[in-house]
Amino acid sequence: MPELPEVETVVRELRAGGLIGRVITRARAFWMPLIAPLTPAVFAARLKGQRVQSIRRRAKYIVLTLSGGDTLLIHLRMTGQLHLDRPRAAREPHQHIILRLDDGRDLRYRDTRKFGRWLLTRTPEGILGRLGPEPLSEHFDQKVFISQLRARRRQLKPLLLDQTFLAGIGNIYADEALWTARLHPERVAATLSATEARRLHVAIRHVLRRGIRNKGTTLGSAQSNFQRPGGKRGRNQAGLNVFRRTGLPCLRCGKPIRRMILAQRATHLCPNCQPD
Numbered sequence: 001m002p003e004l005p006e007v008e009t010v011v012r013e014l015r016a017g018g019l020i021g022r023v024i025t026r027a028r029a030f031w032m033p034l035i036a037p038l039t040p041a042v043f044a045a046r047l048k049g050q051r052v053q054s055i056r057r058r059a060k061y062i063v064l065t066l067s068g069g070d071t072l073l074i075h076l077r078m079t080g081q082l083h084l085d086r087p088r089a090a091r092e093p094h095q096h097i098i099l100r101l102d103d104g105r106d107l108r109y110r111d112t113r114k115f116g117r118w119l120l121t122r123t124p125e126g127i128l129g130r131l132g133p134e135p136l137s138e139h140f141d142q143k144v145f146i147s148q149l150r151a152r153r154r155q156l157k158p159l160l161l162d163q164t165f166l167a168g169i170g171n172i173y174a175d176e177a178l179w180t181a182r183l184h185p186e187r188v189a190a191t192l193s194a195t196e197a198r199r200l201h202v203a204i205r206h207v208l209r210r211g212i213r214n215k216g217t218t219l220g221s222a223q224s225n226f227q228r229p230g231g232k233r234g235r236n237q238a239g240l241n242v243f244r245r246t247g248l249p250c251l252r253c254g255k256p257i258r259r260m261i262l263a264q265r266a267t268h269l270c271p272n273c274q275p276d
Helices: 004-016 038-046 141-148 155-159 171-183 196-211
Strands: 025-031 052-056 063-065 071-074 080-085 096-101 105-113 118-120 259-261 265-269
Touching: 004 052, 004 063, 004 080, 004 196, 025 038, 038 118, 071 080, 141 196, 155 171, 155 265, 171 196, 171 265
Parallel strands: none
Antiparallel strands: 025 096, 052 063, 063 071, 071 118, 080 105, 096 105, 259 265
């Protein structure tokens, strides 16, 4: 699933590709659950003629502010991809939404598993306001983070995945941050010392920034895996320290990486570097 670095990469590349300022001249949706509760006809009518005023990221959402007062929230979920390109003669398989722009290009949404969501709303804060702080924001204060950890009796890995606690982190970057901070995923947040909590704060920001620098993580070679808007892969998979390295030597101590299931999610750790 695209996480904060992947979504941030998509936003930056769509911005660099000139999406801001473009007018949507036609909108087509071929899979209604993606745009529910709107029908394809209503979805198309509301989008037609609206100009893209801005594009940003909030947590794992792509946020397009439109000139007519609507906001378009796009969540890529497991296999969603956005491509900004010249129109093709025919719609490709798994392309479920196509926006035609006034410069002749298409913004096409491809989603093999069809888990994504496109929400057209005039009240985006009803959704975005429920999310936790942005970990790369200057407002992600270390002292506040420490106090919030000390108030939680949850295990670290499920807590980091909770989007109401901290926005944008998923399975990959939670594992990477906990390995970097030398913390076991099952540790209860309230048991962390101030030093350990500070290490986690630094580690979260480090692994997310590295993921953005590397244009996101693309796991595997399937076409449904993360792709940037131009169809290129991310590069961060080459720099992962623990995620999906089961049985391989830890890059810090040489002991085998272990895989476990925690809160129904595959979790990777070094038992030696991350003692419970």
